[in-house]
Amino acid sequence: xxxxxxxxxxxxxxxxxxxxxxxxxxxxxxxxxxxxxxxxxxxxxxxxxxxxxxxxxxxxxxxxxxxxxxxxxxxxxxxxxxxxxxxxxxxxxxxxxxxxxxxxxxxxxxxxxxxxxxxxxxxxxxxxxxxxxxxxxxxxxxxxxxxxxxxxxxxxxxxxxxxxxxxxxxxxxxxxxxxxxxxxxxxxxxxxxxxxxxxxxxxxxxxxxxxxxxxxxxxxxxxxxxxxxxxxxxxxxxxxxxxxxxxxxxxxxxxxxxxxxxxxxxxxxxxxxxxxxxxxxxxxxxxxx
Amino acid sequence: xxxxxxxxxxxxxxxxxxxxxxxxxxxxxxxxxxxxxxxxxxxxxxxxxxxxxxxxxxxxxxxxxxxxxxxxxxxxxxxxxxxxxxxxxxxxxxxxxxxxxxxxxxxxxxxxxxxxxxxxxxxxxxxxxxxxxxxxxxxxxxxxxxxxxxxxxxxxxxxxxxxxxxxxxxxxxxxxxxxxxxxxxxxxxxxxxxxxxxxxxxxxxxxxxxxxxxxxxxxxxxxxxxxxxxxxxxxxxxxxxxxxxxxxxxxxxxxxxxxxxxxxxxxxxxxxxxxxxxxxxxxxxxxxxxxxxxxxxxxxxxxxxxxxxxxxxxxxxxxxxxxxxx
Numbered sequence: 001x002x003x004x005x006x007x008x009x010x011x012x013x014x015x016x017x018x019x020x021x022x023x024x025x026x027x028x029x030x031x032x033x034x035x036x037x038x039x040x041x042x043x044x045x046x047x048x049x050x051x052x053x054x055x056x057x058x059x060x061x062x063x064x065x066x067x068x069x070x071x072x073x074x075x076x077x078x079x080x081x082x083x084x085x086x087x088x089x090x091x092x093x094x095x096x097x098x099x100x101x102x103x104x105x106x107x108x109x110x111x112x113x114x115x116x117x118x119x120x121x122x123x124x125x126x127x128x129x130x131x132x133x134x135x136x137x138x139x140x141x142x143x144x145x146x147x148x149x150x151x152x153x154x155x156x157x158x159x160x161x162x163x164x165x166x167x168x169x170x171x172x173x174x175x176x177x178x179x180x181x182x183x184x185x186x187x188x189x190x191x192x193x194x195x196x197x198x199x200x201x202x203x204x205x206x207x208x209x210x211x212x213x214x215x216x217x218x219x220x221x222x223x224x225x226x227x228x229x230x231x232x233x234x235x236x237x238x239x240x241x242x243x244x245x246x247x248x249x250x251x252x253x254x255x256x257x258x259x260x261x262x263x264x265x266x267x268x269x270x271x272x273x274x275x276x277x278x279x280x281x282x283x284x285x286x287x288x289x
Numbered sequence: 290x291x292x293x294x295x296x297x298x299x300x301x302x303x304x305x306x307x308x309x310x311x312x313x314x315x316x317x318x319x320x321x322x323x324x325x326x327x328x329x330x331x332x333x334x335x336x337x338x339x340x341x342x343x344x345x346x347x348x349x350x351x352x353x354x355x356x357x358x359x360x361x362x363x364x365x366x367x368x369x370x371x372x373x374x375x376x377x378x379x380x381x382x383x384x385x386x387x388x389x390x391x392x393x394x395x396x397x398x399x400x401x402x403x404x405x406x407x408x409x410x411x412x413x414x415x416x417x418x419x420x421x422x423x424x425x426x427x428x429x430x431x432x433x434x435x436x437x438x439x440x441x442x443x444x445x446x447x448x449x450x451x452x453x454x455x456x457x458x459x460x461x462x463x464x465x466x467x468x469x470x471x472x473x474x475x476x477x478x479x480x481x482x483x484x485x486x487x488x489x490x491x492x493x494x495x496x497x498x499x500x501x502x503x504x505x506x507x508x509x510x511x512x513x514x515x516x517x518x519x520x521x522x523x524x525x526x527x528x529x530x531x532x533x534x535x536x537x538x539x540x541x542x543x544x545x546x547x548x549x550x551x552x553x554x555x556x557x558x559x560x561x562x563x564x565x566x567x568x569x570x571x572x573x574x575x576x577x578x579x580x581x582x583x584x585x586x587x588x589x590x591x592x593x594x595x596x597x598x599x600x601x602x603x604x605x606x607x608x609x610x611x612x613x614x615x
Contacts (some may be wrong), residue, residue, distance in 0.1 A: 020324060043343050054304055076375065078372075083326075089423060112291065122401075123402050129373070130369075130373070130398070131397055131398070131401055131402060134393055134397045136362070137366060137393075137394065137397060137398055139366075140362065140365075140366025140369075140370065140394075140398075141366045141367070141369050141370035141373070141398060142365045142370060142372075143366070143367050143370060144366060144367035144370020144371040144372075144373070145370040145371070145373055145374050146370070147355060147367065147370070147371055147374075148331075148370065148371045148373070148375065148376055149374055150351065150375025151331070151353065151374075151376070152374070152375075163300070170362070171360075171362040171363060171394070174357070174358075174360035174362055174363035175363050176365075177358065177360070177363075178358070178360065178363055178367060181358075182355070258316045
């Protein structure tokens with residue numbers, strides 16, 4: 001069943017500013033990376049590689065693209081960001097703290113018993129839209145939310161992060177097929193292709209990723225997900241395209257911004273000796289981004 | 290053939306006869322009523338709209354109906370997303386596909402956060418002769434293991450219609466088995482009242498108690514009438530809600546009885562029989578119990594009446610089980 005896009009009673013009025021301050025967004029991403037290293041220093045381990053890799057995209061979303069307010073987390077007209085990969089929580093905590101959803105001082109509780117900021121996401125933490133972590137669950141729920149918003153004529157939009165590893169889950173493609181069928185132009189899939197999964201380098205052939213999304217009826221772009229200007233431009237291009245859902249294939253580097261971590265081969269779940277975290281923070285501070 | 294019906298008003302039960310009246314597509318009819326009353330329902334299916342009685346809803350509210358194709362994981366995920374934007378999704382497929390294919394989505398995307406989605410599951414137990422691929426023989430056992438989920442196995446058209454309204458008004462995830470097409474009416478709609486979590490005594494009788502759910506409640510009533518004619522006073526407790534389980538009413542029903550027979554359209558391992566044993570044991574009641582239902586085996590292809598008879602899932606089979614405990 002193909003449905004035409006419905007009229008939006010609220011119109012396309014909830015747009016971000018026409019120009020983005022790339023330097024400011026880059027600075028935000030660097031601060032988020034700093035937060036993540038501080039978080040991981042507590043338990044001495046975590047999904048820091050993925051977090052550092054996705055930092056630029058989350059900064060562009062939360063500080064430019066999303067129509068969203070930390071004071072109104074339950075606003076029915078908010079744009080929604082869904083983190084399908086629950087283990088990227090370290091990046092979500094960093095951006096939500098940076099946005100003021102919870103105090104920066106709380107970040108050191110990452111992974112501790114009774115903390116709200118765990119190594120995966122539950123929707124009981126403020127700012128979290130779905131339970132992530134059972135991989136392949138995000139995009140279908142994003143499709144449902146986009147349908148629900150369209151049904152009531154809302155101008156709010158849905159942004160769903162998912163990973164290259166999740167492209168191996170059949171449910172991802174069930175959702176991709178329905179997003180194309182329903183022509184959900186209020187839906188943006190952000191596919192983080194960092195080249196790693198639990199068992200190491202991507203274990204099955206998933207390329208060419210962008211061609212697959214095009215074949216499923218999505219307007220598709222492929223960019224360097226660590227190039228802030230490219231991320232901002234891709235989000236703007238997605239916003240400008242009507243009649244189809246949008247896929248942005250993000251090529252990102254695990255550990256981005258911290259050369260020692262960028263060079264790590266075992267990047268899926270990183271353990272670092274207790275004394276070394278401060279050295280990694282110094283590395284980050286010495287980098288341009 | 291049409292027969293004038295006499296209902297037992299006290300119990301809310303059709304007092305019998307060979308032919309009970311039927312209602313066409315009671316689920317779809319009630320869903321349309323519920324949407325007219327509430328205004329927030331959406332309908333979904335995974336390419337089984339025609340076979341799950343949801344087409345009346347599609348025809349009445351085409352903007353609010355979504356067919357996701359043969360993709361049961363996505364059916365549940367999309368329903369979860371729709372619920373999170375304030376609608377009340379009813380998602381239909383067959384029980385085998387909902388539970389076996391989409392289990393993780395029901396557990397995590399729905400139940401974990403009590404997301405307000407209703408899964409409507411066709412072809413429960415032996416309501417199809419299509420064999421193990423389509424007979425949901427273990428679905429309610431799987432579903433009742435999931436925290437926060439309400440699990441319902443209605444017995445007739447009256448109950449499906451009432452339960453459809455009740456689960457629409459219940460804020461939380463529900464798994465409900467569906468009886469589709471021309472569904473027999475066993476319960477009197479004027480006097481019976483379905484309530485989530487409540488078991489109902491449909492017939493009093495002090496010697497033996499039959500505890501039944503779903504399709505088998507009708508056979509249980511007929512079995513009780515047979516046994517009564519033989520001088521065995523037989524009570525019938527109907528348990529439409531398998532979770533939360535009404536252990537209190539069961540304990541009261543069992544008091545003074547010499548034996549219990551359970552009857553379910555489901556495997557007896559993990560289903561109603563197991564729940565009754567658990568609840569009676571926890572209540573300190575130990576008494577002879579016979580379980581009527583599907584054995585611990587897949588069932589072959591064949592005509593439904595044949596399959597039911599071979600597994601003793603008939604009024605006569607229930608009566609035999611009661612006599613065996615005598």
